[in-house]
Amino acid sequence: MITDIIKNKLIEIVGSNYVFQDSETLTEYGKDHTEDFAFPPSILVKPASTEEISKVMKMAFEYQIPVVPIGARTGLSGGILAIHKGIGLSLERLSSIEKIDEQNLQVITQPGVITEVLQQAVAEKGLFYPVDPSSKGSCFIGGNVSENAGGARAVKYGVTKDYVLNLEVVLPNGSIIWTGANTLKNATGYNLTQLMVGSEGTLGIVTKIVLKLIPLSQQNVLMLVPFFDMNQAAEAVAQIFKTGIIPSALEFMERDAIDWTMKFTDVPNLNLKEGIQAHLLIEVDGNYADVLMLEAEKILQVVEQYEIDEVLFADTTDQKNALWKLRRNVAEAVKQNTVYKEEDTVVPRFELPNLLKGIKEIGAKYGFKSICYGHAGDGNLHVNIVKLDMTEENWKTQVPKGIKEIFELTKSLNGTISGEHGIGYVQKEYLPIVFNETELGLMFQIKKVFDPKNIMNPGKIFPSSYQY
Numbered sequence: 377m378i379t380d381i382i383k384n385k386l387i388e389i390v391g392s393n394y395v396f397q398d399s400e401t402l403t404e405y406g407k408d409h410t411e412d413f414a415f416p417p418s419i420l421v422k423p424a425s426t427e428e429i430s431k432v433m434k435m436a437f438e439y440q441i442p443v444v445p446i447g448a449r450t451g452l453s454g455g456i457l458a459i460h461k462g463i464g465l466s467l468e469r470l471s472s473i474e475k476i477d478e479q480n481l482q483v484i485t486q487p488g489v490i491t492e493v494l495q496q497a498v499a500e501k502g503l504f505y506p507v508d509p510s511s512k513g514s515c516f517i518g519g520n521v522s523e524n525a526g527g528a529r530a531v532k533y534g535v536t537k538d539y540v541l542n543l544e545v546v547l548p549n550g551s552i553i554w555t556g557a558n559t560l561k562n563a564t565g566y567n568l569t570q571l572m573v574g575s576e577g578t579l580g581i582v583t584k585i586v587l588k589l590i591p592l593s594q595q596n597v598l599m600l601v602p603f604f605d606m607n608q609a610a611e612a613v614a615q616i617f618k619t620g621i622i623p624s625a626l627e628f629m630e631r632d633a634i635d636w637t638m639k640f641t642d643v644p645n646l647n648l649k650e651g652i653q654a655h656l657l658i659e660v661d662g663n664y665a666d667v668l669m670l671e672a673e674k675i676l677q678v679v680e681q682y683e684i685d686e687v688l689f690a691d692t693t694d695q696k697n698a699l700w701k702l703r704r705n706v707a708e709a710v711k712q713n714t715v716y717k718e719e720d721t722v723v724p725r726f727e728l729p730n731l732l733k734g735i736k737e738i739g740a741k742y743g744f745k746s747i748c749y750g751h752a753g754d755g756n757l758h759v760n761i762v763k764l765d766m767t768e769e770n771w772k773t774q775v776p777k778g779i780k781e782i783f784e785l786t787k788s789l790n791g792t793i794s795g796e797h798g799i800g801y802v803q804k805e806y807l808p809i810v811f812n813e814t815e816l817g818l819m820f821q822i823k824k825v826f827d828p829k830n831i832m833n834p835g836k837i838f839p840s841s842y843q844y
């Protein structure tokens with residue numbers, strides 16, 4: 377499909393050093409963190425500017441070639457997999473923070489900036505970009521916009537969509553647009569900015585991002601609460617909010633999540649007591665230590681109503697970093713230990729115990745083990761279904777039935793099938809569980825308006841029965 381004419385045109389646009397067709401590079405850019413899928417593009421380009429991206433898209437539009445936008449490839453729903461081959465377009469060279477606007481508390485950035493790099497750059501000016509995916513050390517801010525990434529601090533500070541004010545986007549036909557204005561309020565026409573957020577590279581390529589910032593909190597208190605009963609840990613979550621306190625993070629980790637992370641990654645051993653089934657990792661933040669201690673005490677009063685072991689308070693920065701490392705490395709630990717599938721269920725917070733209980737029952741029914749962890753304060757539970765010694769046959773036939781039931785359960789609890797990882801390639805066939813034909817039809821019409829030739833990351837989000 378990529379003829380010499382096309383290849384030469386791409387070289388003309390981005391330069392020969394930035395067009396790749398060797399199998400090593402294509403294999404590398406054909407994988408993300410979604411299970412062990414690999415769909416390499418036919419050719420990879422690394423443009424350096426919006427203008428170059430616009431020219432690549434004009435050419436792709438003319439020749440009707442699929443284009444897959446590629447961020448840092450940390451995605452967990454297979455968004456960058458080039459399932460229809462075509463051009464892989466890496467955003468990694470658009471890696472500048474253009475302006476930190478201290479007057480308006482905004483940052484203007486290119487999409488290929490690593491999230492943590494952006495956070496550190498604004499923190500140096502006393503500002504805070506709070507969206508905090510566990511992958512922040514490697515994922516790109518453009519990937520976060522495209523997946524509407526969340527993370528641990530979403531419970532207090534919100535997700536990516538809550539910070540995006542305006543976007544520069546290259547459309548599938550190569551036109552360059554701005555979606556809104558650099559203002560905190562905007563009631564002007566349809567909200568194209570929010571339509572782009574979370575659109576998973578299927579409507580256009582985000583080439584510049586204007587984000588809202590807030591003042592940086594000066595202090596925090598972090599505690600780890602061990603529960604003897606995992607259902608009680610899930611129950612405690614909603615009770616904590618009834619005190620009127622909104623923690624800046626409230627994470628759930630099942631025992632195995634911690635055990636596996638201690639075993640397979642480089643984190644200190646917590647010497648967990650026999651019988652502990654789950655932990656809550658709870659953080660409060662603010663500017664006044666005495667207020668934070670009062671809040672922590674109120675939270676203690678709640679959790680002490682349950683069967684818990686001694687609460688661990690992280691006193692030093694090193695201890696806090698170690699606990700966060702423990703939480704952030706869970707996914708990696710599972711991946712190193714076994715074949716797995718990760719589901720990103722989300723329900724209203726109060727339904728969390730019902731979700732957890734239901735997941736375990738469904739696992740027992742279909743014969744699989746799951747390790748659950750995640751952003752409990754948001755009702756967002758990551759369910760890692762682990763293969764271990766399950767037979768290939770059962771893995772292929774029983775697990776999909778179980779996943780379908782888990783998703784039906786989230787829907788029945790007024791939740792949905794992805795809180796922050798997106799639909800991408802791996803969840804698309806499950807979308808009719810949460811949207812009816814009218815709802816999905818509307819979304820498909822939107823896709824067609826933006827992308828009449830179906831060249832923009834085709835084969836993602838929509839079930840395969842939705843054809844052009």
Ligand SMILES: Cc1cc2nc3c(=O)[nH]c(=O)nc-3n(C[C@H](O)[C@H](O)[C@H](O)COP(=O)(O)OP(=O)(O)OC[C@H]3O[C@@H](n4cnc5c(N)ncnc54)[C@H](O)[C@@H]3O)c2cc1C
Pocket residue numbers: 408409444445446447448449450451452454455456467487508509510511514515516517518519520521522523524525526527528576577578580581582583704707708796797800833
């Ligand atoms: C260990 C680990 C922990 C994680 N923790 C979290 C977490 O806590 N919260 C969370 O929300 N996610 C988490 N993730 C998932 C992942 O990091 C996020 O989805 C992240 O936003 C993806 O960013 P990326 O740059 O890697 O995007 P990629 O994986 O490269 O791409 C993701 C999608 O966005 C599209 N895309 C990328 N850049 C652009 C662009 N500029 N314009 C248009 N489309 C684009 C791609 O086509 C693809 O569909 C985690 C992943 C891992 C591996």
